[in-house]
Amino acid sequence: MAGSALLGGHSKKHKVTVVGSGNWGSTISKIVAENAKLHSNLFEEEVQMWVYEEEVTIPSTSKNYDAAAGHDEPQKLTSIINNYHENVKYLPGVTLPSNLVANPSLVDAVRDASILIFNLPHQFIGKACDQMRGNILPYARGISCIKGVNVSDDGVSLFSEWIGDGLDIYVGALSGANIASEIAAEKWSETTIAYDPPLTDSRAPTPRSDSPQPAQPTVTVTDVPAVVHRDARGRASKTKLTGVPAEYPPLDHDSFRTLFHRPYFHVQMVSDVAGVSLGGALKNIVALAAGFVDGRGWGDNAKAAIMRIGLMEMVRFGKEFFGETVQSATFTETSAGVADLITSCSGGRNFRCARKAVEKGISVDEVERQELNGQKLQGTTTAYEVNSFLKARGLERDYPLFTAVNDILRGKKQVDDIPELVATLDD
Numbered sequence: 001m002a003g004s005a006l007l008g009g010h011s012k013k014h015k016v017t018v019v020g021s022g023n024w025g026s027t028i029s030k031i032v033a034e035n036a037k038l039h040s041n042l043f044e045e046e047v048q049m050w051v052y053e054e055e056v057t058i059p060s061t062s063k064n065y066d067a068a069a070g071h072d073e074p075q076k077l078t079s080i081i082n083n084y085h086e087n088v089k090y091l092p093g094v095t096l097p098s099n100l101v102a103n104p105s106l107v108d109a110v111r112d113a114s115i116l117i118f119n120l121p122h123q124f125i126g127k128a129c130d131q132m133r134g135n136i137l138p139y140a141r142g143i144s145c146i147k148g149v150n151v152s153d154d155g156v157s158l159f160s161e162w163i164g165d166g167l168d169i170y171v172g173a174l175s176g177a178n179i180a181s182e183i184a185a186e187k188w189s190e191t192t193i194a195y196d197p198p199l200t201d202s203r204a205p206t207p208r209s210d211s212p213q214p215a216q217p218t219v220t221v222t223d224v225p226a227v228v229h230r231d232a233r234g235r236a237s238k239t240k241l242t243g244v245p246a247e248y249p250p251l252d253h254d255s256f257r258t259l260f261h262r263p264y265f266h267v268q269m270v271s272d273v274a275g276v277s278l279g280g281a282l283k284n285i286v287a288l289a290a291g292f293v294d295g296r297g298w299g300d301n302a303k304a305a306i307m308r309i310g311l312m313e314m315v316r317f318g319k320e321f322f323g324e325t326v327q328s329a330t331f332t333e334t335s336a337g338v339a340d341l342i343t344s345c346s347g348g349r350n351f352r353c354a355r356k357a358v359e360k361g362i363s364v365d366e367v368e369r370q371e372l373n374g375q376k377l378q379g380t381t382t383a384y385e386v387n388s389f390l391k392a393r394g395l396e397r398d399y400p401l402f403t404a405v406n407d408i409l410r411g412k413k414q415v416d417d418i419p420e421l422v423a424t425l426d427d
């Protein structure tokens with residue numbers, strides 16, 4: 001293993017905590033726990049996963065079900081995960097590594113963690129950050145796996161930068177063509193991680209693996225100057241970053257690849273945090289549209305048209321609002337761009353729920369409640385939020401597909417109107 005994995009002489013290892021334990025949260029936890037065990041020179045073997053506690057009954061279909069052991073009675077989800085290494089509610093049928101520990105206390109789970117992985121539906125991240133504030137290491141680094149954007153009166157921001165600003169830490173982004181159930185079953189896929197902190201966390205010299213390993217000088221947090229952090233649009237952010245102390249192995253592209261890369265999960269490291277985050281957020285709106293036309297029975301040509309127009313609007317949105325840093329190639333060449341768009345419009349939950357809503361003549365929200373057993377769609381809220389952002393700026397007509405999805409969700413337009421509505425883009 002090249003790069004960081006060869007580093008020696010550091011007195012501390014990185015503690016990794018995953019904030020979230022849904023379908024994707026549990027899958028990513030499995031991946032990083034496997035790698036923490038494999039790379040125990042860099043990471044503490046035990047990985048913590050914060051679980052929003054709930055009472056759950058082990059389904060009789062689970063290989064861990066035992067009626068004689070009282071499994072027909074509800075139990076705490078954290079107990080089930082820690083005893084049976086299965087998240088029976090959000091990732092049933094998948095064995096989780098035994099070094100992954102489910103923790104119902106968010107404050108306890110994030111304590112002393114130098115790597116925080118944010119992986120929960122975006123509607124819950126604000127409250128989680130409120131609890132974390134003041135209870136994390138000042139030099140922690142984060143990766144956001146959340147697919148959504150944060151819209152407020154001030155404008156639109158990426159969850160990576162919003163979490164980073166709120167917690168005064170640097171947060172990168174992971175996104176890709178990543179349907180969780182396939183990855184949990186260890187079927188090959190690719191992902192993209194964008195990580196571009198303003199100061200090099202890899203200050204320590206890299207000793208050759210065949211030479212004696214000199215002890216690293218110990219520095220405390222206060223020895224590392226805080227620097228002004230620039231956000232994904234190149235603007236100076238409020239966040240004053242604290243450097244990662246030299247007792248730890250450096251955190252750089254090599255170390256994050258080591259943490260996430262598996263034989264069945266191939267990682268591409270990039271620096272375009274805005275492009276990676278926007279790809280993951282905006283494709284969910286397009287996936288709803290793909291579900292609408294599929295549910296209407298219009299076939300693959302219509303779905304391909306939706307993807308083409310959707311990709312154009314995604315690139316346009318990125319250029320218009322994050323233009324100083326976003327790269328079109330992130331949308332057209334990485335897993336976080338076009339590949340995620342394709343997989344999400346083929347088998348994602350937003351696509352499937354929108355299709356079923358049209359087939360059954362009910363709302364997408366109703367399908368979500370009936371079919372997803374507590375899992376959450378991100379496309380509906382993203383469609384509403386992006387629409388309110390565009391509307392406030394008089395730009396709805398520039399994004400006709402995004403606008404059509406919002407209007408269909410709100411019952412103001414019909415699926416049959418889509419061809420006419422999106423035709424304006426090419427006029």
Ligand SMILES: NC(=O)C1=CN([C@@H]2O[C@H](COP(=O)(O)OP(=O)(O)OC[C@H]3O[C@@H](n4cnc5c(N)ncnc54)[C@H](O)[C@@H]3O)[C@@H](O)[C@H]2O)C=CC1
Nearest residue numbers: 021022023024025052120121124146147178179180375376
């Ligand atoms: N599932 C997938 O295939 C993929 C999902 N993603 C993204 O990952 C993010 C996380 O989604 P999933 O892990 O799939 O979640 P999920 O939709 O499977 O699960 C819902 C999660 O929300 C938690 N929850 C429910 N009420 C809560 C509350 N009041 N406070 C805090 N948490 C609460 C549940 O405990 C559960 O962990 C989303 O942004 C999603 O778009 C990204 C790639 C793939």
Ligand SMILES: O=C(CO)COP(=O)(O)O
Nearest residue numbers: 176177178179348349350
């Ligand atoms: O992001 C995903 C695949 O990359 C999953 O999308 P859904 O949330 O629509 O299932």
